[in-house]
Amino acid sequence: MQPEIVEQYLKAIYNLTEEGGTAKTTDIAELIGVAPASVTEMLHKLADKRYVKHESYKGAVLTGKGRKVARKIARKHRLLERFLNDVVGVRGRSRHEQACKMEHALTDEAEHNLCKIMNHPVECPHGRKIPKCEKKISCERCADSSMSLDEMKEGDTAIVSHLTCGDKDDLCEMLAIGFVPGSAVTVEKKVPMGGPIIVSLKGTKVAIARERGKLLHLSKAG
C-alpha cells in the first residue's frame, strides 16, 4: 500500500490526463488544494519512485506503474460516489469529499463486491468512466460467477443478483411475480424431460421454464 498522499496525487494526475496530455503543476495544486511548490516537491518524489515522468514546464504523466495505482484508486473513488449517490443518497460536494476519504480505506475485495452489488456501473455520477477492474474475466463472466437458475441443484437456496432479460414484458412479468434482486429462491424440483424448474419464492411455489431460468442470475446465500 502506498501512503494516502501518494494515492491522492496519482489520482489527481490520472483525472487530469485521462483524456490525454500532461498534468500541469498548477492544475494539480488546484485540484488537491496545496501550494504549487509542494506539488513540485512531491512530483520529484513520485518520479524517484517511478510513478510519474516529470518534465519541468511541460508537466507530469503517469508511468505504467503509476497508472496502475491511479486507475485502481480512481475506480474506488467513482464506485463509491455511485454508491453514495444511488443507495445512500448523499448529494453535492460532500459526496465527493466523503468518497475521497473512503477510497483509501476500501480493500480490493470490498471494491470488487461493491462493483457486483451495484451491478457493474460504467459511469460515476459526474459522467466519468469507471475504470475496469484488473480481473481477467469480463464483467458478464464476473456476474456469472453467480450462476443461473438452471445451473442450481435441487434443494439449493440462493439470492437473486440480477436478471438478463431482453424483452421488457418478460422482465416485468418476472419482477412482478417476485424475482427481484435480493429475494431468496430455493429450487424445489427440476421436472425431468425438459420440464420446468419449481422454486419456492417468498412463500409461494412457482414453476418456471428452464430457458427462462437462464435469465435469472443468483449468488449463493451468505
Place this chain on the structure above:
Amino acid sequence: MPGRGENYFISAKLARRGSSLEIALAGNPNVGKSIIFGRLTGVGVTSANYPGTTVEFVEGQAKFMNMTITVIDLPGSYSLAGNTDEERVATKLLYERRPHTVIAVLDSTRLERNLVFLFELIESGHNVVVALNMYDILRKNKQVIDVERMERFLTMPVIPTVATKGEGIDSLLYTSIQLRRKSKFQVRYDSHIEEMISRLEPQLREKDWDLPLRAVAIRLLAGDENVISRAPPEILELSRRMREEFRKGHNEDIVVHIQRDRFGEAGRIAREVIGTAQTARKKPSLVSDLTIKPSTGIPILLGVLALIFLTLVFLGGYLEGLLVGAYSDTGKAYFSDLADQMDSKYAKGVIDGVSLSIEAMLALVIPYILVFYVMLSILEDTGYLVRVVSLLDGVMHRLGLHGRAVIPMVVGFGCNVPAILATRAMGSRRERLILATLITIAVPCSAQTAIIIGSVGNFAGIWWALLIYVILMGTLVVLGLALHRTLKFEPTGLMVEIPDMRWPSTRQTAMKTYIRLKEFLTIAFPLLLAGSIVLETLMAVGALQEIIGPADPFMHGALGLPAFTAVALVFGILRKEMALQMLMVLGFTLEGTSNLQDLLTPHQMFVFALVMAVFMPCLAAFAVMVREFGARSSLMVAGASISLALVMGAVANLVLSL
C-alpha cells in the same frame, strides 16, 4: 373477526339515492377473489371479454340495504404495469370504470408478494380496502397478523376474511361502501429514482392526467405503455432521457430497481405485522408434492384422466338415457305430430331440425358437457390443473407448445368450441394455430367420444375403443412434431405460480360451470340449430341421399364401409353428435333395421368411429376457427383433417382386412 367500520356512518346520501355504486375486486391470481365475489353477489353474474382480448372479467350485483352495488371481479394479475393481457385488462377496467372502491384481496399467507400489488393500487390513487383473505390458513399455521398495526402503516382499512366460510364479507362490503378517503401511504424508492420523480413531477400538469402525478411520473420512468401513449412529447423525451441515464449509471433497467424497492418495503411491512413469521414453517403437503414428481405424477394423471373418462361414459350415459327417454315421449312426439301436419317438405325439415336440436341439447349438452365442465372446474379449483401444466411442460415443448396448452386440450375433450377459444391463452398466433389444429384433429370432443363409445365400445369391446384413443394420441404426437418442424418458432417460456392444493368450493364450481355453459350455448348452439335445420331440409328434399351413389366406390373400396355411411359422414360435418343416430335412421330406411350391430361389422364400426374422430370439426368449431384464425387457415385445417381421416380410415381398413 375484529369488527371494522361499526363506528362509521353509511353515507346517507348514497343510501337514499339507491345509487349504482361500483366496487372492483383486484388481486393476484389464486387469492380467493372469485370466492369473495361469489359471496358478495348472488346470481345474475355475467362474464365478459374485454374487446380485443380473451381475458375474462366477471360482473355481478350485490345488495346492501336499499342499494344495488355493481361488483367487478378483475382478472388476477401480479402488477398494474400492463405487461400481460391480464394486467392490461385490469388496468383498463380500473381506468375506465373508476370504481368507488377497490377491494384489494390479499392472500394473508403470502403477504409480502401480495402487498406489492396493493402498493400499485394505492399509488394509482384508488380508494382501497384490504381484504386479508385466507386468514383461517394463517391461523392454522400458528401465525397472526397485527391488523391494527397494518392499518396504521398503510393508513387504510384492513379486514381479515375467510371467503370460503363467508367470514368478514359483510364487514368488507360495509367498509367498501362507506370508504371515502385515500391512503396516504407511499413507497419510498431509492434516492436516484426519487430524485428523478421529483424532477419529472413538476413538469406534469394535473389536468392532463386522472392519476396522481407521482404515479404518472413513476409509470413514465418505468416505460408503461398506457401512460406513454398519453404523454406530451417533451415529457416523453425527458422521461426517456432519464431512463437512459439510469440505465447507463446502473447498468440495469429502472423497473428492476422500482420493483426491488417495492418488494423491500413489502418485506419490511410483512415482517413488522406478522407474528411468529419465520418460526412456524408450513408443512409441505404430500399430495401436492406427489402430483409434481413425474414418477408418481404421471400415474396420478393417468388415473385422473381415466376417472374423468369413466365418469363421462357412465354418468353421462346414464343422464343421456334418462333425458332422451323423457324427451321422446313428450317434446319429440309433439314435434313429429306437428311435422306430420305440415304439407311443405321445407316446413317439415325446419320442425325436424328444431326437434333434433333440442334432442341434441338433452343428449349432449347436459349429460356430457355439463358433467365435463363440473369436473374441469373442480380440477382447476383444487389447483391440480396447474400441476399438470408444469408436469407436462417439457413434453409439450417438444411438440412446440407451452405447458399451458394442456388446458385447452383437456377442455377439447368436452367441446372443441371453448377449447379453440381457450387457445388464446397461448402466446403467438402460430402456437395457437398449432394447438387448435391438434385439438380439432386429435382430441375427440364429447360428441366424438359418444360415437366411439356408442359404436365400437358397445359392440366391439372396450379395448377397441381404447385403441382408437391410443391412435389419436399417437396422431397428436406425430402431428405436433411435424407442425413444430414446419412452423419454426420458439414457444415462450412458462412461468406460473403453483397454488396450494385445496378443496373446491361448491359455489365456485357452480358459477364457473354456469358461465362456461352459457358461452357454449351462445356460440355453439345457434350454429347447431341452423346446421340441423339446413340438414333436415336437405334430407327432406332428398338432396343428401344423392351422394350415396357417387360415394359408393370410395366408401366401399377404400374404407370398406357401406355406401350410406357417406351420408352420416357429411352429416357429421354439421352435427357430429347425431352421426350415429343418423346411421341408424338411414339403416332403417335403407336396410330395414336400425340395429347398429346388424348394419356394421365390429371392424366396420372401428373404421367408421376412427374416421369420425379425426374428421373435420363440426360446423360450430369451424366457425369459431374462422373467427379466430381467418378463413384460409381454417379451410386448410378442415381440409387436412378430412383427408387425414379418410387416409387413416383406409389404412385401418387395410390392416384389419389382413
